[in-house]
Amino acid sequence: MKENSFVSADDIRSAFSAAMSLMYREEVPAYGTLMELVARVNGETLSADATLKGRLEATDSLERISEERHGAIRLGTPAELSMMRRVFAVMGMYPVGYYDLSTAGVPVHSTAFRPVGDAALKHNPFRVFTSLLRLDLISDEALRAEAEAILKERRIFTSGAVELTEKAERDGGLDKADAERFVAEVLETFRWHDEANVSAGMYERLHDAHRLIADVVSFKGPHINHLTPRTLDIDRVQALMPEYGIAPKAVVEGPPTRKCPVLLRQTSFKALEEPVSFRDADGSWKTGSHTARFGEIEQRGIALTPEGRGLYDRLLDESRKIVRPAADGSNAREYEAALAQVFEAFPDSWAELREAGLGYFSYSLTDKGRRTKLPGRRDLNSLIADGLVQFDPIVYEDFLPVSAAGIFQSNLGDGAQQEFEASPNQKRFETDLGVAVLNEFDHYAGIEQASIEGCLKALTAAMAAE
Ligand code: OOG
Ligand code: NI
Numbered sequence: 028m029k030e031n032s033f034v035s036a037d038d039i040r041s042a043f044s045a046a047m048s049l050m051y052r053e054e055v056p057a058y059g060t061l062m063e064l065v066a067r068v069n070g071e072t073l074s075a076d077a078t079l080k081g082r083l084e085a086t087d088s089l090e091r092i093s094e095e096r097h098g099a100i101r102l103g104t105p106a107e108l109s110m111m112r113r114v115f116a117v118m119g120m121y122p123v124g125y126y127d128l129s130t131a132g133v134p135v136h137s138t139a140f141r142p143v144g145d146a147a148l149k150h151n152p153f154r155v156f157t158s159l160l161r162l163d164l165i166s167d168e169a170l171r172a173e174a175e176a177i178l179k180e181r182r183i184f185t186s187g188a189v190e191l192t193e194k195a196e197r198d199g200g201l202d203k204a205d206a207e208r209f210v211a212e213v214l215e216t217f218r219w220h221d222e223a224n225v226s227a228g229m230y231e232r233l234h235d236a237h238r239l240i241a242d243v244v245s246f247k248g249p250h251i252n253h254l255t256p257r258t259l260d261i262d263r264v265q266a267l268m269p270e271y272g273i274a275p276k277a278v279v280e281g282p283p284t285r286k287c288p289v290l291l292r293q294t295s296f297k298a299l300e301e302p303v304s305f306r307d308a309d310g311s312w313k314t315g316s317h318t319a320r321f322g323e324i325e326q327r328g329i330a331l332t333p334e335g336r337g338l339y340d341r342l343l344d345e346s347r348k349i350v351r352p353a354a355d356g357s358n359a360r361e362y363e364a365a366l367a368q369v370f371e372a373f374p375d376s377w378a379e380l381r382e383a384g385l386g387y388f389s390y391s392l393t394d395k396g397r398r399t400k401l402p403g404r405r406d407l408n409s410l411i412a413d414g415l416v417q418f419d420p421i422v423y424e425d426f427l428p429v430s431a432a433g434i435f436q437s438n439l440g441d442g443a444q445q446e447f448e449a450s451p452n453q454k455r456f457e458t459d460l461g462v463a464v465l466n467e468f469d470h471y472a473g474i475e476q477a478s479i480e481g482c483l484k485a486l487t488a489a490m491a492a493e
Pocket of ligand 1: 099
């Protein structure tokens with residue numbers, strides 16, 4: 028084998044997401060059931076809609092339609108976060124966006140490690156929503172110090188994972204054998220451990236401070252807490268979950284059902300209570316339980332511009348002032364009705380969204396455009412009006428803080444609602460991470476701009492080529 032015959036970062040990411048899926052289906056059988064349901068609904072949706080099927084065939088890899096799109100983990104220390112960044116970089120996953128969840132009663136801030144750029148996303152879009160616990164939001168100072176001490180002792184990466192990450196950084200990649208080992212070693216970090224790191228007493232104290240703190244501090248590593256396949260009809264999967272013996276969360280997070288989907292809609296099944304054991308000071312094991320792991324589904328729509336996002340945030344806020352969704356689902360119908368009604372103010376055709384500057388689009392030449400030569404540059408809108416250029420929505424590849432908080436909350440139990448002071452601290456997060464996160468709006472704007480430039484160039488280059 029040649030020395031530089033490296034496996035591409037995209038292929039390592041694909042192998043990793045497949046390995047994680049297999050592990051999680053074994054660890055959480057209900058997740059396997061959810062995958063079956065998703066595959067069934069996606070199949071039914073495609074056979075009922077030939078246009079959709081054709082479009083997906085042209086733009087996506089249809090055979091991978093029901094595969095995982097993301098997962099999530101929660102880390103305990105800055106050192107864990109910065110090492111995780113280096114590990115994900117080997118798989119072509121980079122931190123995009125900053126999410127402050129303190130306002131929503133969850134003591135973490137987060138980013139999403141994801142592939143960047145169209146080709147990488149198409150190859151495999153797998154992302155990991157990664158949160159860092161904020162012990163600074165815990166008022167009990169003694170407990171905070173104890174939690175810090177516990178976290179300092181643990182090693183969440185195998186020595187093999189660290190070595191191979193360093194090797195990839197040094198050499199610029201990994202060969203086939205190393206890449207396979209890398210995936211196996213890194214998978215260990217995400218594995219579930221039913222033996223806690225702490226005594227039952229300590230678990231309880233952490234749990235009383237916040238369930239999430241217990242979830243992060245009590246265990247050997249940041250077990251993957253959910254995986255999320257893509258569905259083509261989230262409302263239908265939500266409705267069918269009980270039939271499959273899995274309990275959905277009360278409401279679907281995000282925008283309401285629309286003709287032109289925007290941003291991201293998500294729902295999950297509630298986390299399962301799982302047996303764990305705690306080691307007491309005398310070395311004996313005591314059995315107990317912990318609730319952490321669940322399954323989620325997502326359906327993505329167009330990426331919104333800052334204006335579009337501002338409108339979304341305002342309308343969501345307005346809906347939640349009318350009806351605040353209760354964790355037990357008792358007012359789910361009322362919430363859905365309020366959401367649908369308030370969102371009537373959000374334009375629901377691609378042309379209107381584009382004209383109002385609410386969404387990002389990718390522009391391309393029509394057949395007529397490909398046959399046309401122009402003497403000079405022309406205004407984009409006139410090219411569209413003349414049928415030379417067409418536009419397609421750019422898919423939103425990121426997350427939504429209010430939705431993420433809803434997903435967290437529904438899996439922390441109904442009693443977990445807790446008030447924290449709003450304290451976004453992106454600078455601190457980036458210091459801990461070791462790099463700045465990519466701004467998602469700049470990224471979408473860049474893709475859009477490049478597509479416009481591409482059209483204009485092709486239309487005038489055709490002239491030059493004559
Ligand atoms: C992450 C919850 C956020 C999403 O899809 O918005 C999330 C977590 O529970 O750790 O995954
Ligand atoms: Ni999620």
